[in-house]
Amino acid sequence: MASYFRRKKITFWPCGFRISGDTIVLAAVYGPKAGSKKNESPEKASIEVLWKPKSGQIGKAEREYEMILTRTLQSIFLSTIHPNTTTSVIIQVMHDDGALLPCAINAACAALVDAGIPLKSLAVAICCGITESGSIILDPTKQEEQEMPAFAYLVFPNSSLAVLPGTPPLIEGEPVEHGIITSVTHGAMSVDDYFDCLDRGRVASAKLSEFLRKNLAQSQIPNHSSKAS
Amino acid sequence: MTDESSSHPNTLVDHWVAPGDVVLDLTNMANQTLKLGGGLRQECDAIIVTKAGRFKFSKPNKYWVESSQKRYVPCVEDTVLGIVVDSKADNFLVDIKGPTLGFLPVLAFEGGTRRNVPKFEIGTVLYLRVVKANTGMNPELSCTDATGKASEFGPIKDGYMFESSTGLARLLLSRPTCPVLDALGKKLSFEIAVGLNGRVWVNASSPSTVILVANAIMSAEFLSGAQQRILVEKLLQRVQ
Numbered sequence: 001m002a003s004y005f006r007r008k009k010i011t012f013w014p015c016g017f018r019i020s021g022d023t024i025v026l027a028a029v030y031g032p033k034a035g036s037k038k039n040e041s042p043e044k045a046s047i048e049v050l051w052k053p054k055s056g057q058i059g060k061a062e063r064e065y066e067m068i069l070t071r072t073l074q075s076i077f078l079s080t081i082h083p084n085t086t087t088s089v090i091i092q093v094m095h096d097d098g099a100l101l102p103c104a105i106n107a108a109c110a111a112l113v114d115a116g117i118p119l120k121s122l123a124v125a126i127c128c129g130i131t132e133s134g135s136i137i138l139d140p141t142k143q144e145e146q147e148m149p150a151f152a153y154l155v156f157p158n159s160s161l162a163v164l165p166g167t168p169p170l171i172e173g174e175p176v177e178h179g180i181i182t183s184v185t186h187g188a189m190s191v192d193d194y195f196d197c198l199d200r201g202r203v204a205s206a207k208l209s210e211f212l213r214k215n216l217a218q219s220q221i222p223n224h225s226s227k228a229s
Numbered sequence: 230m231t232d233e234s235s236s237h238p239n240t241l242v243d244h245w246v247a248p249g250d251v252v253l254d255l256t257n258m259a260n261q262t263l264k265l266g267g268g269l270r271q272e273c274d275a276i277i278v279t280k281a282g283r284f285k286f287s288k289p290n291k292y293w294v295e296s297s298q299k300r301y302v303p304c305v306e307d308t309v310l311g312i313v314v315d316s317k318a319d320n321f322l323v324d325i326k327g328p329t330l331g332f333l334p335v336l337a338f339e340g341g342t343r344r345n346v347p348k349f350e351i352g353t354v355l356y357l358r359v360v361k362a363n364t365g366m367n368p369e370l371s372c373t374d375a376t377g378k379a380s381e382f383g384p385i386k387d388g389y390m391f392e393s394s395t396g397l398a399r400l401l402l403s404r405p406t407c408p409v410l411d412a413l414g415k416k417l418s419f420e421i422a423v424g425l426n427g428r429v430w431v432n433a434s435s436p437s438t439v440i441l442v443a444n445a446i447m448s449a450e451f452l453s454g455a456q457q458r459i460l461v462e463k464l465l466q467r468v469q
Contacts, residue, residue, distance in 0.1 A: 119249075122247055
């Protein structure tokens with residue numbers, strides 16, 4: 001009997017540009033499976049996220065992560081292509097060393113691309129924190145996160161290649177990749193500090209999106225130049 | 230990340246593209262008809278990529294994104310290998326590794342009438358053609374070609390079926406013959422059926438040949454032509 005659940009590629013996404021960063025998250029994408037969930041409209045595809053912590057029972061924090069991830073992925077997901085289907089994304093935390101949610105978002109996005117689910121763009125996530133002395137650091141470790149008075153998780157769309165300059169059109173004078181998909185903040189910071197975090201986050205996400213593009217290109221099959229029969 | 234014209238390539242054909250990339254600008258192409266294949270979407274005047282992969286172009290006007298996945302999106306006129314899951318009064322339900330089950334009408338066989346409806350057990354492997362594939366509807370399948378003849382479609386007996394990615398299935402069906410099949414065919418005799426949905430069926434006189442062929446095909450996906458031939462030689466040496 002054929003199994004209905006087709007498993008996609010599982011992707012590792014080690015987080016952190018720094019050598020000490022070792023948050024590891026495993027993301028798996030299943031679907032699209034026939035049938036949508038009870039409260040979802042059958043006229044579009046729905047996406048569901050399951051968050052599995054490294055240890056312990058599933059509680060409110062996990063539900064919050066699931067909700068944030070669902071909303072983020074829904075904004076890059078093209079829901080009109082396969083109506084009445086559900087795509088499941090399962091996140092398994094292997095090791096948490098700070099910036100867990102951005103790492104999970106990057107992993108989920110890479111898994112969706114690998115599975116061939118149609119997307120509007122890629123989502124690139126970064127964590128910016130403000131230390132007590134007022135300086136901004138990216139990708140803090142767990143200990144730094146606990147000591148910081150405030151930090152923010154920011155998700156941007158990726159920078160896209162375009163054939164001609166000027167496309168895609170600038171929205172209100174700014175390129176599309178400066179738009180922000182998700183922002184989750186913890187602690188208290190001033191408005192100026194938040195805008196500083198946004199600027200740093202944009203620069204970092206541009207670099208992350210280059211890295212993502214290069215790695216995804218390498219993981220695909222080599223270019224067999226054969227005529228289609 | 231908005232560099233000026235130096236970083237804008239004139240064309241992205243044969244480049245690897247990611248979702249969100251704009252690959253064609255329609256303002257300069259007012260009077261042409263374009264055919265867009267999988268992975269592309271039109272938004273106002275631009276063609277935007279939705280699936281990551283290599284952007285391909287074929288004259289005169291066909292564009293598509295080529296990528297390899299483990300799941301299959303049904304397309305019209307594809308030949309696929311399906312497994313019967315259930316049978317209803319009017320059609321069989323067949324699993325073709327897509328988002329929904331396919332329907333195979335009970336009369337879609339050569340010379341099929343209500344009196345000689347074939348009986349397939351659950352789990353039968355069928356070689357089928359996709360007749361209709363619209364989003365939101367179950368795809369419709371058929372065991373005849375477009376003219377109504379059976380021509381090799383229908384149930385498949387014996388042998389061994391394994392799953393692969395869609396990219397590997399396309400590689401096995403490409404012209405000229407894929408190097409691994411070429412090398413295997415020179416030394417061994419076997420039968421093979423490839424479904425574009427990522428399923429491959431192999432049959433040979435002895436089980437060891439079947440296993441050898443299946444393993445060679447599965448390992449050959451990411452190798453170049455020369456490497457595939459070397460792989461086949463090594464496997465054959467081990468057997469003999």
